Amino acid sequence: MKIITKKITAFLAVCLASLLVFLPVHSQAQNLSFQTESDWELAATGMVPVFLNISNHDSFSADGEDQLSTRVMSGFNPANITFTVTAPEHNGITVSGTFQINHHLQGPSVQNAGLFEGRVADIAVSGDFGTFNVGKGFGIFNSIAIGDEGSGRGIGRFGGPDAADATLGRIGSGYVYANFNPRVTYTTPNLGGFTFKAGLINPEKPGGATSNIETALPRIEAQADYLIGFDGGTAQLWAGTMFQNVDVVGADYDYDIFGFDTGLKLNVGGFGLTGAFTFTEGVGADGLIGLNLIGSGLDQAEVEATQWYAEATYDFGGFLLGLSYGEGSQDANQTVVGASPDITNELLMAFFRYNVTDNLVLIGEFQNFASDAQADYVAGILGMQFNF
Secondary structure, three states, rough: OOHHHHHHHHHHHHHHHHHHOOOOOOOOOOOOEEEEEOOEEEEEEEEEEEEEEEEEEEOOOOOOOOOEEEEEOOOOOOOEEEEEEEEOOOOOOEEEEEEEEEOOOOOOOOOOOOOOOEEEEEEEEEEEEEEEEEEEEOOOOOOOOOOOHHHHHEEEEEEOOOOOOOOOOOEOOEEEOEEEEEEEEEEOEEEEOEEEEEEEEOOOOOOOOOOEEOOOOOOOEEEEEEEEEOOOOEEEEEEEEEEEEEEEEEHHHEEEEEEEEEEEEEOOOOEEEEEEEEEEEEOOOOOOOOOOOOOHHHHHHHOOOEEEEEEOOOOEEOOEEEEEEEEEEEEOOOEEOEEEOOOEEOOOOOOOEOOOOOOOEEEEEEEEOOOOOOOOOOEEEEEEEEEE
């Protein structure tokens, strides 16, 4: 195990040193856009991330030995392209429609089965009153916490040697996943750096679509966000909450899914610091609302869990280095519909990003992951992302 860890560390060190010879550093490219004579606008943005992941998983093989794997895989963000069509402003109101297509890389021994999906299909109505969003898009609760520099733009936690499709980032080792659901949301205008967002989100049914579960009302999610500017930097503070009821018809039993989160992002010069904390009830250590990586989603009824992470970065001007650590944990719990054990997930990450050109970013990660729910592993990762 120690030999494998040293090899992976040396591999990343060589890759990191070699990147320092690429000069000059470039900025990110602008979005593709087209405007008609009648002021309709079409914009397209996207990314294609691909990673080489070398990992060693403790006692994973059938004979009890560690299992080493080398895989080409997706990251936390799969490849995607997003189209936005914006109509001409009319009586102070601007309407736009956004549609996103995503493609995931499949695991080994599978051909032409990479998952295609549409994560976003959204109408936005904006004006001096703020913005209404109607359709399918990203959730509200924990959405700012998910924007970390390390796992959010790389791989983060993944399921095992043969992981396929998008990875988990810090889901279950730092935050709860906001997910892409049909919803109706409202966001206030920027009020001196303060914004408030609230929405009705399609509820999750633990265990999937079944007549035994009733979720009569949508989930309510809300988030307050305050961005403060000062000489040399910015500070962002946020707090959010969510609530949803679940009725287990066959057991004559109901419970609530509830959560609150808070966090801070501080940027001064090239330094960046982020800290986030989340408490949930009815969402376990895996950080998935209404779902469970192991067992039925009902196993998480009334379970209490916390997620947190801390991250430090320094941006040299197109070359960013970072270090982060986070945990997800839950207490043992039992109800008439299921039981959950004590679980703790821990993820330590060191990472870098380097802008080679206006459109190409090189990304590296070193991970040490420990969990009560899946095999511990260490991983060395090197990838690239084409942005347009």
